[in-house]
Amino acid sequence: MKQTDFYFRHNRREFLKDFSLALGVTSLGLPLVSFASGCQPKGEEKQEQSAQGTAQNKKLGIALVGLGSYATHQLAPALQETEHCYLAGIVTGTPSKAKEWKRKYKIPDKNIYTYDTYDQIADNPDIDIIYIVLPNGMHAEYTVRGAKAKKHIISEKPMATSAADCQRMLDACREHNVKLSIGYRLHFEPHNQRVMELGQQQVYGPVKEVEAADSFVFTGNPNAWRLDKKLAGGGPLMDLGIYCVQGAIYTLGQSPVAITAKFGQVTRPDYFDEVEQSISWEMEFPNGAVAKCRSSYNDNEGLLSGKAEKGWWKLDPAYSYSGIKGETSEGTMDLPQVNQQARQMDDFARCVKENKETRVPGEMGLRDVKILEAIYEAARTGKRVEVKV
Template sequence: MTSEVSRRGMLGLGVGATLAIPAMTRAQRPLPPHREQDSVGVAVVGLGKLSEGQILPALKRTKGVHLAALVSGVPEKAKKWATEFGLPDSAIYSYQNFDTIARDPKVQIVYIVLPNAMHADFTVRSFKAGKHVLCEKPMAVTLAEGERMIAAGKAAQKHLMIAYRCLFEPVNVSAMQMMRKGVVGAPRLIKTVMGKQTSLSDPSDAWRLDMAMSGGGALADMGIYGINATRYLLGEEPTEVRAWARTDRNDPRFKTVEDMVAWQMKFPSGAIGEGSSCFSQPGTMAWQAIGTERRLVADPGCFYNGNAVRIVGGKDDDQPRVAEIDHFGNEMNWFADVVRGRAPNVAPGEEGLQDMRIIHAILQSVRDGGATVKTGFGYKRAYDPATVVGIRTAI
C-alpha cells in the first residue's frame, strides 16, 4: 500500500505537542508529568483523518497509554509525527514490514485505524506479533472475518477491543445510567438518526462508498452508532429487524452501497428501536429515548465533542450536567487498564460481531423488501457499561 487512506473525516482537535529532550536517549528521558509509570505503549496503524485529528492529539494527554510506534504507507507523514512525539526512526513501520513489530517490546497495543476491509488482516497479524488489539468499528466487512479476529485473539491470549468510544463518553454513560434508573419510565421507543454528506473527491469518503472496502456504506459507517446506542440504552438485544432503503443509483456515489437505510428493531421488553443512516444529508448524530413518563434527547449525541443530553418532561434541577471529555483518550486509557488487568473489556470482539450480525440482517431485510429477519443470536454482554464505566471528567 503506497498511499495513506483516511479513516475518519469529521471534527478535529488540536493539542500542544509533548516536549522532547534531544540530549538524552529515549530510555533516559524522564516520563512526561501526565504519564503513569506503567503506561502502555501503542502503535497507531494508519495516519488518516481520524488518527491525525483525534487519536494522535489525544495521545499527548493520556496517562495510561502513550505513542510508541507509527505504521503508515506515507513515510513523510509518519516521520513528521514521530518527530513531534520524539520517537526514533526505528519506531516507524510500513505496511509491508509491519510484522517485525513483534520484536518491539515498547509496543503492547496496536490500534488499527484503517479502512474496514483491512481490519481483519492487520488484527490477525498483530496477534501473531504478540500484541493486544484496539480496532476501529465496524470490526470487519464479513462475519467470517470478525469470527477470525476473535479466534486469533483467543489463540494468542491477547485482548481485542472494538473502538466503541461512546461506551466511555460521559453523555452516553450518564444516559445509560438514567435509563437503568427508570428516569424515562418504561422504555417504549429509541430513535436514532446518523448521517452526513459525502463526496467521492474526498479520499476519506471514497472508500466508504465502496461496498468491498466498507462493508455497508452509511449503514456500516454511521448506522452502527445508532444500532449500538439502541442496544446500550435499552440494555437488551433485538429479536428481529425490518429495514428499507432509498438510493438514487444515478448518483455516482451510490453505485455499490445503499444511501439511506431505515430500520426497526424489536426487543424482548416490547421496546422498539427505529434508526436511519444516510450519506446524503447534513451531519447528524442524534438519538432520543422515549419512555412512558419522559424522554432523553441527545442532539448531538455521538459527535467527537459538543454532545449533550437533556430530560424532556423533567424539572430544571433534574437535568444532567456532564463535563466534556476527550473520547479517544478516555477510550485508550480504558483499554490500557484492560491490558494491565485493572478494568473489564466492555467492548470485546463479540460486541463488534453482534453489531455486524445486525447490520447484515438489516441489509438482508432491505434485499427482501422489508421482510422481518430474526436476530436472536444468543449474544449477551459480559459487562454493562452503565454499571462498570464511571463518568470521568478528564483524561
C-alpha cells in the same frame, strides 16, 4: 437534583461501576451496561491498584496502524492526554507521513513500520497495543497479524465487514492470548453514559421507543474508500448507522430480536453505485420496545432519544467527538465534555495492565456486525428478519 450533582456524586461512590457489574448480560454473556468507572474484572478476580507493583504504573505503548484523518486529528492528539498509554509507534505506507509524525511526536525510527514490515512489530518491546485505524475491510487481516505478533488490539468500528471475519479476529486473539477491544468511544462519554442509566435503570419507567439517526452529506472524492464496497463493507450503515445500533442497545440493555429495513432513494449515482446512499430500519426488542433508526450520506443528523412511561430524553448531537448536548423531561443534562478517545484508550490500557476485561470487547463487535448484516438482509428482501446474536 442537578445532573452535575448526580454525575459526580455517583462517580465518587463508584456507584456506576457496581451497577454495571450487577446488571444483565446478553446471550453472548456480554455486560450491556458500560457506564462503569473502569474496566470489568476478569471472573471473580479482585485487584487493588496499590498492589499492582511498578508494572501497573508503566505507560503502555500504542502503535497506530493507518494514519488517516481519525488517527491524525483524534487519536494522536488524544494520546498526548492519556495517563496509562502513549503514542509509541506508527504503521504507514506513506513515507512523507512517517517523516512528519516522527518529527511531530518524536517517534524513533525503530518504532516506525510500513505495511510490509508490520509483522516485525513482534520484536519491539516498546509497543504493547496496536490500534487498527485502517478501512473496514482491512481490520481482520491486521488484527490477525497483530495477534500473532503478541500485541493487544483495538480495532476501529465496525469490527470488520462480515461476521466471519469478526470470528477470525476473535479466534486469533484467543489463540495468542491477547485482548481485543473495539473503538466504541461513546461508552466513555458522560451524556451517552447517562442515557444508559436512564434506560437501563428505568428512571422514567420502561422504555417504549428509541429514535436514532446519524448522517452527514458526503462531498469528498467519489473514489474514496468509504464508497468502495470491498473496503467499507457498505455505506452509511457501516460507518454511521452502527452508532444508532449501539445507542439503541445501550439505552435498553438488550439486543434486538427482529429487524425491518429499507434502502433510500439514490439521487447521486455518481457517488453511490456500490454502497447505499441511505437506509432506515426498525429494531424490535424483547421487552416490546422499538428503535426507529436511519443513516445517510446525504443528510445531517446526530440524534439519540428515548421515550419511557414517565419521561423522555434526547441527545443532539449525540455521536460527535465533542459538543454533545442532552436534555430530559426534567431539564438540561449538565454534564462535562471529555476527550472520548483518551478515556477509551486509557481504559483499555488499564484493562491490559490489570488483566481485566474491556467493557467494549471483540464479542460486542461481532454482535453488532451480525445485526448490521441482518439490517442489510431485511433491506434487500423487504422481509422481517429475526436476529440471532
